[in-house]
Structure formats: structure tokens, C-alpha cells
Amino acid sequence: MFVSTDWREHWPITADLALLREQLHQHAADAGLTGERIDDLVISVNEAAINVLEHGGGSGSVSAWNDGTHLVVEVADTAGLLTPQDLRHQRPSPGATRGFGLWVMSQLCDEVAVDQESGRSRLQLRMRLPAH
Amino acid sequence: MTAAVSLATYPDDTLPQTLILALEGQLDYTNAEQLRERAVHLLADDHRSLILDLSELTFCDSTGIRILLALRTLITARGGSISVAGLGPRLLKIFQVTGLVQFFAVQPTRADAVALLRAAPSADQSPSAG
Numbered sequence: 001m002f003v004s005t006d007w008r009e010h011w012p013i014t015a016d017l018a019l020l021r022e023q024l025h026q027h028a029a030d031a032g033l034t035g036e037r038i039d040d041l042v043i044s045v046n047e048a049a050i051n052v053l054e055h056g057g058g059s060g061s062v063s064a065w066n067d068g069t070h071l072v073v074e075v076a077d078t079a080g081l082l083t084p085q086d087l088r089h090q091r092p093s094p095g096a097t098r099g100f101g102l103w104v105m106s107q108l109c110d111e112v113a114v115d116q117e118s119g120r121s122r123l124q125l126r127m128r129l130p131a132h
Numbered sequence: 133m134t135a136a137v138s139l140a141t142y143p144d145d146t147l148p149q150t151l152i153l154a155l156e157g158q159l160d161y162t163n164a165e166q167l168r169e170r171a172v173h174l175l176a177d178d179h180r181s182l183i184l185d186l187s188e189l190t191f192c193d194s195t196g197i198r199i200l201l202a203l204r205t206l207i208t209a210r211g212g213s214i215s216v217a218g219l220g221p222r223l224l225k226i227f228q229v230t231g232l233v234q235f236f237a238v239q240p241t242r243a244d245a246v247a248l249l250r251a252a253p254s255a256d257q258s259p260s261a262g
Binding site: 015016017018019039043046050054100103104107108 | 134158194222229234
């Protein structure tokens with residue numbers, strides 16, 4: 001079974017993070033992720049959305065699609081301050097006030113990448129889909 | 133439908149200096165600060181121990197854990213202790229990944245946390261208990 005890869009879902013990032021988590025959870029399940037892998041993605045996207053609300057200009061959007069091997073979730077902000085250098089390779093110290101979200105994403109997702117251009121930053125989270 | 137988290141207290145006569153709180157729902161960026169304020173409000177001056185029952189908390193993000201860490205700072209500043217109980221796999225994961233699990237005494241259930249405190253020869257078994 002091979003599902004269409006072109007279909008994209010878009011959600012705005014608002015203060016209603018619970019709704020975003022619910023929509024993403026459903027989408028991830030439909031895409032073929034299960035159990036803990038869905039949780040990992042939902043936790044990660046929630047952290048990314050918090051960063052957009054806090055540091056990313058306060059608004060943005062989440063897009064999700066299936067590229068044939070992975071479920072890709074892109075989180076775009078309107079501040080464009082996030083750069084690839086911000087990706088975490090070490091856990092923030094307990095007293096740190098920032099950086100936990102990016103660390104969590106790096107630990108829970110299969111791939112994390114940042115693309116910064118023309119006043120926007122796009123964070124891409126990828127989860128490998130189970131083979132059919 | 134915004135995230136909702138509710139707070140219940142479970143007073144225990146044998147532990148007068150312990151505040152036992154049970155959290156239910158989803159603790160996230162949108163309600164964490166509000167929860168902190170409610171918990172701080174419930175914390176009386178003579179409370180020396182805090183038990184957080186998280187068994188009915190279905191979601192907690194990094195903001196939520198940092199709020200729990202703030203409560204820990206409050207209680208340890210007065211020489212007290214904090215324990216968390218009933219962490220499901222989803223919560224345990226975020227506690228572990230953030231590395232913040234090390235700051236909490238983790239107990240399987242609220243009853244375990246209570247039993248441990250009763251058994252401990254701590255300030256909680258205050259003179260009034262004798």
C-alpha cells in the first residue's frame with residue numbers, strides 16, 4: 001500500500017497547542033506512525049510551536065506531509081531568528097532558560113534541520129515511516 | 133479546546149507538613165504559569181514536603197517541567213523535599229530527555245510517596261504528632 005505523497009496538511013500556530021497536538025496526532029496515525037513514535041513527534045512539534053510563540057515572532061504555521069519514506073513536519077515562524085547553529089548537540093544545563101525544546105527534538109526525531117531564508121526560519125522534523 | 137490542567141489536594145492527617153497535589157489533564161506552555169500560581173497559593177508556610185501525583189497528567193512539555201522545577205526550588209529553599217509519583221511512559225520520557233528527572237525523587241505511586249514520607253524520621257513527624 002502506498003499513500004499519496006503530495007497531500008499536505010497545514011495548521012496555524014496559535015495559543016491552542018492542545019488542538020495542534022490533537023490534529024498532529026491524528027495525522028501521524030493516518031500516516032502510519034504508531035505508539036511511542038507518535039508521542040515523540042507530538043512532543044517535538046509542541047516544543048517547536050512553543051519556540052515560535054516565544055521567540056519566533058509569535059505566529060507561524062505547521063505543515064505535514066509524507067515524502068514516501070518519512071513523515072515530514074515543517075514548523076515555520078515569522079521572525080527568522082532560528083539558524084542551523086541553534087540545533088543542539090548537547091543537553092542544556094539544568095539552569096538554562098532556553099534550548100530544552102531543540103534538545104528534546106534532536107533526541108526524539110529521526111532528523112532535525114533548520115532552513116533560514118527571507119525573514120523566516122523553517123524547522124523540519126522527520127520521522128521514518130514503517131515499511132509497508 | 134485549549135489545554136486544561138486541574139489540581140486536587142489530598143490532605144493527610146498523619147503528614148501535616150506535607151502538601152499532596154494531584155495534577156490532571158495536560159500541562160503545557162499555555163497553562164503552566166497559571167498552575168504554578170495555583171500551587172504556590174496552596175503551599176502553606178509550614179509545608180515542608182510536596183508530593184505531586186502526576187498519574188492523571190496525560191501530557192507535560194518542557195515548560196511544564198520547568199514549572200515543577202520552580203516548585204521544587206520553593207520547597208527546597210525552606211529545607212523541604214519534593215517527590216513526583218505516577219509518571220506514565222510519556223511523562224517519564226520528557227523528564228528523562230530534558231535531564232530534569234534527576235531533581236525529583238520519583239515514586240511509582242502517590243501511596244508509595246506517602247508511605248516513604250511516613251517512614252522517614254523527618255521534620256514532618258512534627259512535635260504535634262507526639
